[in-house]
Amino acid sequence: MPKSSKVWVVDDDQSIRWVLERALSQAGIESECFSNGDRLLRRLDNEQPDVVISDIRMPGTDGLELLERLTASHPRLPVIITTAHSDLDSAVASYQQGAFEYLPKPFDIDEVIAVTERALAHTREHLAPADDREDLRPGTEIIGEAPAMQEVFRAIGRLAHSNITVLINGESGTGKELVARALHRHSPRASQPFIALNMAAIPRDLMESELFGHEKGAFTGATARREGRFEQANGGTLFLDEIGDMPPETQTRLLRVLADGEFYRVGGHTPVRVNVRIIAATHQDLEERVSQGDFREDLFHRLNVIRIHLPRLAERREDIPKLMEFFFARAARELGGETKVLLPETERFLAELDWPGNVRQLENTCRWITVMASGREVHVSDLPPELGRREATAPTGEGTDWRDLLSHWAHNELVQGKQHILRAAVPAFERTLIEVALQHTQGRKRDAAELLGWGRNTLTRKMKELAM
Numbered sequence: 481m482p483k484s485s486k487v488w489v490v491d492d493d494q495s496i497r498w499v500l501e502r503a504l505s506q507a508g509i510e511s512e513c514f515s516n517g518d519r520l521l522r523r524l525d526n527e528q529p530d531v532v533i534s535d536i537r538m539p540g541t542d543g544l545e546l547l548e549r550l551t552a553s554h555p556r557l558p559v560i561i562t563t564a565h566s567d568l569d570s571a572v573a574s575y576q577q578g579a580f581e582y583l584p585k586p587f588d589i590d591e592v593i594a595v596t597e598r599a600l601a602h603t604r605e606h607l608a609p610a611d612d613r614e615d616l617r618p619g620t621e622i623i624g625e626a627p628a629m630q631e632v633f634r635a636i637g638r639l640a641h642s643n644i645t646v647l648i649n650g651e652s653g654t655g656k657e658l659v660a661r662a663l664h665r666h667s668p669r670a671s672q673p674f675i676a677l678n679m680a681a682i683p684r685d686l687m688e689s690e691l692f693g694h695e696k697g698a699f700t701g702a703t704a705r706r707e708g709r710f711e712q713a714n715g716g717t718l719f720l721d722e723i724g725d726m727p728p729e730t731q732t733r734l735l736r737v738l739a740d741g742e743f744y745r746v747g748g749h750t751p752v753r754v755n756v757r758i759i760a761a762t763h764q765d766l767e768e769r770v771s772q773g774d775f776r777e778d779l780f781h782r783l784n785v786i787r788i789h790l791p792r793l794a795e796r797r798e799d800i801p802k803l804m805e806f807f808f809a810r811a812a813r814e815l816g817g818e819t820k821v822l823l824p825e826t827e828r829f830l831a832e833l834d835w836p837g838n839v840r841q842l843e844n845t846c847r848w849i850t851v852m853a854s855g856r857e858v859h860v861s862d863l864p865p866e867l868g869r870r871e872a873t874a875p876t877g878e879g880t881d882w883r884d885l886l887s888h889w890a891h892n893e894l895v896q897g898k899q900h901i902l903r904a905a906v907p908a909f910e911r912t913l914i915e916v917a918l919q920h921t922q923g924r925k926r927d928a929a930e931l932l933g934w935g936r937n938t939l940t941r942k943m944k945e946l947a948m
């Protein structure tokens with residue numbers, strides 16, 4: 481049986497040392513605390529712990545430096561890195577330098593104990609972690625302190641050395657492409673191309689040529705030979721977004737390429753060999769699509785090697801303020817003007833919304849506010865009307881001219897890059913007036929037409945057009 485195990489804890493914050501020491505002792509694990517990395521290193525000359533838990537930021541030798549020295553001198557010693565500054569970079573850096581685990585603060589004590597016990601078991605089995613370190617690459621700008629996002633960061637960190645196929649799941653606008661790019665940037669293929677392709681955006685009959693390219697004369701309009709995305713991504717990563725929308729015949733071809741590592745261009749007879757890492761994403765329930773016969777099961781299993789789930793924004797509301805701060809800074813840079821800041825009540829109001837468009841909707845809202853709000857501080861009344869801010873302003877609606885609301889709406893549509901906005905606005909405008917007139921006349925169309933200033937036939941025709 482193993483001798484009594486010892487965990488060394490390094491943190492410059494005395495209260496954290498106290499909390500950890502107490503929690504470990506309650507779990508029956510012996511520990512010893514150090515206020516900085518240098519002390520621990522000195523002690524290491526004549527003694528050795530079974531596990532080290534170290535903070536990442538400390539005066540003197542910081543967590544990453546300590547980790548580097550420990551992995552060099554004691555490659556089998558598991559080091560758990562903790563950090564209050566939870567960001568993707570520290571997670572990835574920890575794993576790249578060989579950390580056993582990464583724990584963002586404030587931590588869940590049960591999790592700390594569970595991880596420590598795993599690390600102790602690891603030491604007992606004498607399994608050395610892989611020690612092929614890579615340089616840390618610069619910021620990836622994924623904001624996420626919520627536990628679910630920390631899981632995502634850990635997954636990216638753990639996958640940093642691999643070329644494995646990954647399937648990313650999550651609603652539209654949750655950051656799937658961003659995560660795919662981070663996976664690529666932290667992979668051995670980082671210096672090679674990253675090619676993104678959205679299956680939902682490509683017409684079905686062009687999909688195969690888009691993916692695999694075509695030879696000259698392969699079909700009408702194929703006036704020259706064209707490289708497909710697979711060839712462009714050779715050596716790098718191909719990100720297949722909305723994979724659930726891939727038509728069955730393309731699924732079959734994709735499966736073959738994944739199995740054989742080669743394909744034929746459309747109209748071609750010579751096989752083309754490629755080495756491409758696939759990262760796929762979908763907002764759909766692919767298992768469900770498989771069970772309905774809409775997605776090939778064998779392809780699903782090939783893609784579903786590692787799965788990363790991105791939660792809806794409403795499931796990580798605690799990240800909303802940080803995300804907004806980040807998007808305000810970006811919007812000010814891109815669109816000009818000052819960086820907006822939220823007043824506390826505005827922040828509270830925004831943190832409670834549902835955000836069906838997820839992070840993308842939040843980002844667009846920040847752009848909108850940057851252009852539209854007059855002061856630097858953002859009041860609830862400065863928010864776009866479709867966020868339902870009315871309840872939060874004067875309940876009577878007094879002082880809110882509908883033309884202001886309409887103009888807010890139109891600005892918002894244009895900021896989002898929409899076109900032909902009259903097509904959406906005019907029917908909505910007519911529908912609203914018709915509904916109100918009908919309410920006033922208890923549904924009598926003849927009278928409602930009168931109130932609107934139309935003939936009865938015009939009203940009937942309009943209602944039909946508007947499917948009312």
Ligand SMILES: Nc1ncnc2c1ncn2[C@@H]1O[C@H](COP(=O)(O)OP(=O)(O)OP(=O)(O)O)[C@@H](O)[C@H]1O
Pocket residue numbers: 621622623624650651652653654655656657658659721763803806839840843
């Ligand atoms: N955690 C995050 N931190 C910072 N920016 C983010 C984050 N998540 C998403 N974004 C930003 O939000 C926008 C939408 O993200 P992205 O395109 O990655 O979403 P998606 O899930 O791929 O959407 P879709 O399925 O509609 O293509 C992008 O501008 C992205 O940079």
